[in-house]
Amino acid sequence: MAIDSFRFGTPTEFVFGPGCRGQLPERLAGLGAARVLLVTDAGLEATGVVDPVEDALRGAGLAVTRFVDVKSNPTVENVDAGAAVLRASRADVVVALGGGSPIDAAKIMPAVAAGGFSAHELMTGARKIERAGVPLVVLPTTAGSGAEAAKVSVLVDHATGEKKGVFGPGTAPAITFLDPELMLGLPPWLTAATGMDALSHALEAYLGLSATPFSDALAEQSMRLVARHLEAVVADGSDVGARGAMTIASAMGGLAKDQSGLGVLHAVAMPVGYLYDLHHGYLCAALMPATLDVNADAVREKTAWVARCFGLVESDDAAAAGNAGEVIRALNDRIGMGMRLTEAGVRDDDVERIVTDAMASYLLKNNPVPGTPELCRRVLVESL
Numbered sequence: 377m378a379i380d381s382f383r384f385g386t387p388t389e390f391v392f393g394p395g396c397r398g399q400l401p402e403r404l405a406g407l408g409a410a411r412v413l414l415v416t417d418a419g420l421e422a423t424g425v426v427d428p429v430e431d432a433l434r435g436a437g438l439a440v441t442r443f444v445d446v447k448s449n450p451t452v453e454n455v456d457a458g459a460a461v462l463r464a465s466r467a468d469v470v471v472a473l474g475g476g477s478p479i480d481a482a483k484i485m486p487a488v489a490a491g492g493f494s495a496h497e498l499m500t501g502a503r504k505i506e507r508a509g510v511p512l513v514v515l516p517t518t519a520g521s522g523a524e525a526a527k528v529s530v531l532v533d534h535a536t537g538e539k540k541g542v543f544g545p546g547t548a549p550a551i552t553f554l555d556p557e558l559m560l561g562l563p564p565w566l567t568a569a570t571g572m573d574a575l576s577h578a579l580e581a582y583l584g585l586s587a588t589p590f591s592d593a594l595a596e597q598s599m600r601l602v603a604r605h606l607e608a609v610v611a612d613g614s615d616v617g618a619r620g621a622m623t624i625a626s627a628m629g630g631l632a633k634d635q636s637g638l639g640v641l642h643a644v645a646m647p648v649g650y651l652y653d654l655h656h657g658y659l660c661a662a663l664m665p666a667t668l669d670v671n672a673d674a675v676r677e678k679t680a681w682v683a684r685c686f687g688l689v690e691s692d693d694a695a696a697a698g699n700a701g702e703v704i705r706a707l708n709d710r711i712g713m714g715m716r717l718t719e720a721g722v723r724d725d726d727v728e729r730i731v732t733d734a735m736a737s738y739l740l741k742n743n744p745v746p747g748t749p750e751l752c753r754r755v756l757v758e759s760l
C-alpha cells in the first residue's frame with residue numbers, strides 16, 4: 377500500500393435492478409421535490425428513452441423542465457445554460473438521464489445556479505464550489521463513464537483550450553438508479569467503447585499510487601465483471617443480465633477512481649479527446665495496452681492480476697505482467713476497439729502538443745511510473 381492514511385465514503389445511494397427507474401417519482405417525492413430539471417441530450421431524446429421517464433414524473437404530479445443542450449464533450453457553456461434554466465424554473469432537484477456527458481454537465485449546474493459564478497471560473501480556479509445546490513439524481517443510459525458514481529465532472533473550456541475535471545460539495549449524485557433496461561438499445565460499438573471506459577477507471581485506480589484496500593476491492597470486482605460480461609453484451613445487447621453486470625462494473629469503477637484517482641491513460645486521453653473530438657471510451661481502449669506496458673514493471677503483481685483476470689494462464693508474475701498489454705490488445709480486437717489512433721485521425725505532428733497538454737494534468741501524480749513527457753509520449757506513440 378503506497379499511502380498510510382485515507383478516508384473512504386460515498387454520498388451516493390445506488391439503486392440497482394431491471395426496471396428500478398420506476399421508483400424515481402416516489403424517491404423524488406422523498407427528497408421533497410416538486411419541480412424537476414431533467415438534463416439529457418438530443419441524441420438520447422431521439423431514441424425514445426426520455427419521454428417515458430418524463431411522462432412518469434409528470435404523472436406523479438411533478439413539474440418538469442427538460443434541458444437537452446449538452447455536447448458529447450460537455451462544455452462550460454452547456455453548464456451555464458443549464459444553470460440559468462435551473463434558476464428560471466426554480467427546480468428543486470436535477471435529474472440527469474443519459475451517458476457521461478449529460479451527467480457531468482448536470483453535476484455542476486446546481487452549484488453554478490446557487491453560487492452565481494460561471495463554470496469557466498471553476499475551470500480556471502478563480503472560483504470554487506463552497507456549498508451544494510439542489511440535489512442531483514442520476515439515471516445512466518450507458519455503462520462506462522463512472523460519472524454516475526463519482527463527484528468529478530469533466531468539462532471542456534474552449535476559452536482556455538482545456539478538458540479537465542472539477543468537483544466540490546454536492547457534485548456527487550444523491551441517488552443513482554442502475555437500471556440495465558435503459559441500456560438495451562445501445563449499439564455494439566458504443567457498448568464496447570463505454571465498457572472499456574469502465575475498465576480504464578478500475579484499472580488506473582488499481583495501479584495508481586493512491587490505491588487503498590477499499591479502492592482495490594472496488595477495482596478488482598469491476599474488472600472481474602468487465603472480463604466476464606463485456607464480450608457477451610457487445611455480442612448481444614439485449615442480454616439484461618450482462619447489461620446489469622456492466623452497470624455495476626461502471627459504478628464500481630467510478631467509485632474506485634473517485635477514491636484513488638486515475639493516471640497516464642486519462643492524462644493523455646483528455647487532450648486527444650479535446651483536439652480530435654474522439655469518443656472517450658474508444659480512446660481508453662486504444663491507450664490501455666500501452667498504459668499496461670509502461671507500468672508493468674512498477675506494479676508487477678497488480679498488472680499480472682489484470683492479465684490473469686482477462687484470461688491469461690501464466691503463473692510467473694513477471695511474464696504475466698509483461699503480457700497484460702497484449703491481452704487487452706486481443707480483447708480490443710474481439711470487441712471492435714482495435715482501431716489504431718492514426719486510423720482515428722490522430723496525427724504524428726500533434727504528438728508534442730498532446731504531450732505538453734497531458735503534462736499539465738494532475739492525474740499524472742497518481743501514476744505508478746513518474747509522469748514525465750517521455751512516459752506520456754511513449755503511451756501515445758505506442759498507440760498511434
Ligand SMILES: [Fe+2]
Pocket residue numbers: 521573576577642656660
Ligand atoms: Fe474515463
